[in-house]
Amino acid sequence: MKVKKSTAFAFVVPFLVFFAAFWVIPFVYGLYISLHKYSFAVGRQEFVGLKNYARILVGDSIHKEAFYLGMGNTIKFVICTVPVLVLGSLALALIVNELPESVKRYYRAIYFASYSVSVTAVASTFVWLMKGTGGYLNNLMIKLGLISAPIYWLEKEPFVWITLTVATIWWTVGYNMMLYISALNEIDEQMYEAARVDGGGYWKTLIYITLPNIKSTFYFILMTTVIASFNVYGQTRLITQGGPGEATKSVIMVINSTILTNNNLGIGTAMAIVMGAVILMCTLGQNWLTRERENL
Amino acid sequence: MMSKKRLSTIVLVFVASVIAYLFLLPFIFMVFTSFKELEDSLTATSLFPKRWTLQNYVELFQNTSSSPVTRWLGNTILVTVTGTALRLTVSTTAAYALSRLDVPGKKLIVGGLVWGMAIPEIVTLFPLFYIFKQIGMINTYWPLILPSGSGVMVIYYIYTFLQDFPMELEEAAYLDGASIMKILRYIVLPSIRPVLVTQGFITFLGLYNNFLWSSLVVNQTKMQTVTLGLATLTLGENDNRPGLMMAATAVAVLPVLLVFLFANKYIVRGFTRSGIK
Numbered sequence: 279m280k281v282k283k284s285t286a287f288a289f290v291v292p293f294l295v296f297f298a299a300f301w302v303i304p305f306v307y308g309l310y311i312s313l314h315k316y317s318f319a320v321g322r323q324e325f326v327g328l329k330n331y332a333r334i335l336v337g338d339s340i341h342k343e344a345f346y347l348g349m350g351n352t353i354k355f356v357i358c359t360v361p362v363l364v365l366g367s368l369a370l371a372l373i374v375n376e377l378p379e380s381v382k383r384y385y386r387a388i389y390f391a392s393y394s395v396s397v398t399a400v401a402s403t404f405v406w407l408m409k410g411t412g413g414y415l416n417n418l419m420i421k422l423g424l425i426s427a428p429i430y431w432l433e434k435e436p437f438v439w440i441t442l443t444v445a446t447i448w449w450t451v452g453y454n455m456m457l458y459i460s461a462l463n464e465i466d467e468q469m470y471e472a473a474r475v476d477g478g479g480y481w482k483t484l485i486y487i488t489l490p491n492i493k494s495t496f497y498f499i500l501m502t503t504v505i506a507s508f509n510v511y512g513q514t515r516l517i518t519q520g521g522p523g524e525a526t527k528s529v530i531m532v533i534n535s536t537i538l539t540n541n542n543l544g545i546g547t548a549m550a551i552v553m554g555a556v557i558l559m560c561t562l563g564q565n566w567l568t569r570e571r572e573n574l
Numbered sequence: 575m576m577s578k579k580r581l582s583t584i585v586l587v588f589v590a591s592v593i594a595y596l597f598l599l600p601f602i603f604m605v606f607t608s609f610k611e612l613e614d615s616l617t618a619t620s621l622f623p624k625r626w627t628l629q630n631y632v633e634l635f636q637n638t639s640s641s642p643v644t645r646w647l648g649n650t651i652l653v654t655v656t657g658t659a660l661r662l663t664v665s666t667t668a669a670y671a672l673s674r675l676d677v678p679g680k681k682l683i684v685g686g687l688v689w690g691m692a693i694p695e696i697v698t699l700f701p702l703f704y705i706f707k708q709i710g711m712i713n714t715y716w717p718l719i720l721p722s723g724s725g726v727m728v729i730y731y732i733y734t735f736l737q738d739f740p741m742e743l744e745e746a747a748y749l750d751g752a753s754i755m756k757i758l759r760y761i762v763l764p765s766i767r768p769v770l771v772t773q774g775f776i777t778f779l780g781l782y783n784n785f786l787w788s789s790l791v792v793n794q795t796k797m798q799t800v801t802l803g804l805a806t807l808t809l810g811e812n813d814n815r816p817g818l819m820m821a822a823t824a825v826a827v828l829p830v831l832l833v834f835l836f837a838n839k840y841i842v843r844g845f846t847r848s849g850i851k
Contacts, residue, residue: 292668300720391831414618
């Protein structure tokens, strides 16, 4: 359609204004802040070049210690949650897909429903399910004689990791399941018919037809899940409050306290940019993996 | 042969039901505990209340200084509705123009969008927070609503949808002398409705459930959303009141679950349509 260029541009302007104000400017400003000694309360102090980055990555400073602690804890969280979120969701999708057509959608809705609640609701519920004293699970297990003393699910390692993992799975596994289900439904029906003619059973069909056909979805889910788990904040902030000690303090919690408690906007922003770079590499890795596959 | 198939279906439904129970358990626990008396809620080994009471809800709604729940709900409605409307409007016009019209600098804009999708939010979050603080907008509705207009994913989904959508009808209307605005309103909007519903729901959910960003830009109790208020209660001195906490949680979760049930059909469709590219 031939409309004036200025008219066409006018349609894009509102978005561009928002994109510039709330994405481009903060992005550029963030890079600028990270190159300065910058106090959250007082503002800009002096240009320090890449020193902020050096202080969080190498050498000997409280910031490096805090950043590495947060990174370590976050990686632990990634290792605890990702396998279940990626493979458990696949199992759920396969189960839902085999269910009788009449009940399928109810089960699918139940598994997916918890994804719609907020992390604060997840946290308050799991706090009272799992709390050391007065929590439902401990009360129940003691009554059933499974344990004689309460387990400190929110207060002691390694139990805190179990609690965080279970809460996170309950909250988000349904989303991955939905992605798998939509991928499963897109597999060509004829392939299955061919397999049926060849007399392949369920497991054979699963291994030779189903799984190879959802490979790119698998990579996509793997990477988005790693990224999401890397961004953990609400669960560790609200369920374990970073504890015991600082054992579950995640990177975002570290960045948060560097800026708000220690008043160091320059260091905190540099930490966020490093973290962003790590996440970006995951995204690029996923793109690369899927491209590889398509070339084969 | 037939009976073997039947047996495996029964086993499968059984397994699926056990899992479904585990998924529902936190909800069941939440709702029942909210009707329990204090003693019962701390010592119970049964999910079911010994004696039903509305005390927790009464207290929650009466204690307007520490938990102004109605105010929180009002804030939440304002933020989610305007934020969602803002994002859908801005994204629809932009995606339509980029897909159909000769926009100057299109390549540059699309390139910017791709980077906008790839660069993680954490990078811009704190500088943006600092900007809002410097211009004195902390504890207002603005930082909760306005950034919603910069969301890139919705543009991407509408754009992809329009690329696969025939444009003959639009061409014909244009030749008949209809204005671009009319075409957008009467031809494009009805056809992209499924995408708008799904993306609208996801945007709504994001705004309703946002925790990190809103905890930065709002710290006054009366300016909080339900989600944020619940966090304050969880971390606050109601530490030993499971009944009260679960009542607050139930109130916070109910609106979003209702929307979920209502939109479930469309969301499922949206998942299949958008796919993963």
